[in-house]
Amino acid sequence: MIVPVVLSGGAGTRLWPVSRESYPKPFMSMGDGESLLSKTYIRAASVAFANDQSGEIVTVTNRDYFFMSKDELARARLGAGQAGVFMLEPVGRNTAPAVALAAHYVTERYGRDTLLLILAADHLIQNQPRFAAAVADAAALALQDKLVTFGIVPAGPESGYGYIEAGEALDAGKRVVRFIEKPSLEKAREYVSAGNFLWNSGMFCFKAGVVLDEMACHAPEVAMAAEACWAVMREARKLEENMLEIPAEFFARVPNISIDYALMERSDNVVVVPAEFGWSDIGSWNAICELTQPDADNNRTTGKAIFVDSSNTFVQSDSRLVATVGIENLMIIDTSDALLVAHSDKAQDVKKVVAQLKSQDHDAYRLHRTVARPWGTYTVLEEGPRFKIKRIEVKPGASLSLQMHHHRSEHWIVVSGMARVLxxxxxxxxxxxxxxxxxxxxxxxxxxxxxxxxxxxxVQNGEYLGEDDIVRFDDKYGRVVS
Structure with a gap:
């Protein structure tokens, strides 16, 4: 049995203004309309429910993303009876604590010999049959009590990825000699020329019991803190539910460290499976650009665009027509409330924009104009001194919290559907x-x-119209602060 564990916690700051704190990279839609997270769920389901086996998908994510993640799992249309459980982090603590807690859960529910397939929620894999074959190879090695990672055969020198040096062959894999941080471009060329270096994909396969034992040996501070955290979760006796809250007080004691640093780089029991299945971690706008077809001047677009005397330019637009005249080597990302214009060589520096917005406490680093809520969405149509106009959409059967505002009044006009108002x-x-x-x-x-x-x-009217002017008395989504 293989249980996929989807780690969904990255902010994706290099993909601003589409990726934001309240709507991070895993929820970004690709050209076909599917989000990266939905694609990951479909990929995970091909493993978890292969041959009609009874299984489930475990998602480790932030508490704030639970309802959006649950919706993405539903949109993936995995079929009746196919289950998912969500382990909800109060704050991000990197991948080692997430993997440890998932391993404890799977050990408790299915046993120590159950295989975990660790997947990132924001990767793109384009060749599903090759992915399935690589997973089968990794599973065979994991059944021999190996810690297995997936190494991507390099398409060329790339300084944006970490590397794995592979040694002698072991069945379908190779023993890992060492892990290497993101190198300079010159070093990356050396690694590709050598022929025994692979890109580090950040995906893994191992037995639940083996990874806990190895972590106890090589990262005891993580293992002990995670075990204490899990003990509190077990006492809550909610392991049959699909939403498992990770206790904030105990989770804060778990070291903030990646599974790579905590375990994979320290263990001598690591094997890599070389893979070629059209992998990308979608780490920048350049990666998004490469997914679209170029015109004769190497211009690419997602959305409506006209190129005049322009070359090597990428445009992504949510709705508006974007026209370029006499430019080259630019990326133009247009959303309803923010516009990014960047040189294609500076794609990695977009995160600096987010850092500056955050230092200024500007809403654009956190929120889109349309904001997802457990009950639906709201879109800010216009705002000014003492007024704000929103379009609110509430899903069938959903309700907002019982609440009150100190500083604003509200006028509600129903456009379609029926509202019950208290x-x-x-x-x-x-x-x-x-x-x-x-x-x-x-x-x-x-x-x-x-x-x-x-x-x-x-239509809101008042002296203060901030979203924090909400006093909640009752809420079906657990957002009342006691």
């Missing part, structure tokens, strides 16, 4: 082309009791 002590139904008014200081709740999406326009 306004103070009064409960009313609001149909399309009808409205209601929520004064500041009133407890209120909005619910969609129907079978179709509820769409409404909200």
């Amino acid at each position: 306004n103070g002590e009064q409960e009313i139904f609001v149909a399309p082309n009808e409205s209601t008014y929520i004064p500041a200081g009133h407890k209120h709740r909005l619910e969609n009791p129907g079978l179709m999406d509820l769409v409404m326009i909200e």
Whole structure:
């Protein structure tokens, strides 16, 4: 039995303005409309549910991304009865703690000899049959109690990836001599020429019990802290549920370290399976650019674009037409509330924009104009002094929290669907082309009791319109702070 473990925690700052803190890289849609996370789930399902076996997919992610991740699992349409469990981190602590806790869960549920397949949520793999073959090779080695990693056969010298030096052959794999950090371009050329160096993919396969034993040997501080954290989770007796909260107090004691540093680089029991299955970690806009077909002048686009006397230029636009005249070697990424224009040689420096926005506490590093919530989405249409206008969409059966605002009143106009509104002590139904008014200081709740999406326009008015002016009294999504 193989249990895929999807690690979904990367912020993807080099892919701003599409990837943001509240909507990170795994949720980005590719050209076919599927997100990276959805593609990962489909790939994981091909392993977890192969030959009609009963299994599940484990996702380790931040508490804030639970509902979006759950929706992505549903969109992957994996079939009835196919299960997923979510282990929710209060904060990110890198991959070693995530792998350790997943291994404890799988050991508890399925036994120490169950194989884990560790997958990143934000990788793209284009050749599924070759991926399946590489997983089969890795599983055969993992059954021999090896720690197995996947090494990508280099397509050329690349300074953006770590490298693995491979030694003598062992069945379908090779013993790992050493791991190497991201090298200079000159060193990368040497490694590719040598022929026995592979890109480090960050994907692994091993028995749950073996990885816990190896971690206890080579990273005891991680092993002990993770075990203490798991003991608290076991006491909660919620292991049959699909949402496992990781306790913040105990998780904070687990060292913040990657599985590579904590274990793979220290163990002498590591084997690499060389693989060629169209892998990319989508680490920059250059990687996104390479996924699209060029025109005669090597211009590429995702969305609407016109190129005049331009070359080597990439455009991604959510909705607007982008026209370029007389430019070259540029990347233009247009979203509803932010525009990135960068030289293609500076793709790795986009993260510096995010760092500057963060230092200024600018909302653009965290939020899009359209913001996902457990109940649906809201889009800021316009705002100014003392007013803000939103489009709110509530999923069937979903409801906002019972809440109150100190500093703003709200007018709600229903566009489509039916709204059930609790306004103070009064409960009313609001149909399309009808409205209601929520004064500041009133407890209120909005619910969609129907079978179709509820769409409404909200007009806020007041001296302060920040999203933190919300006092929650009750919430079906666990967002009330006690």
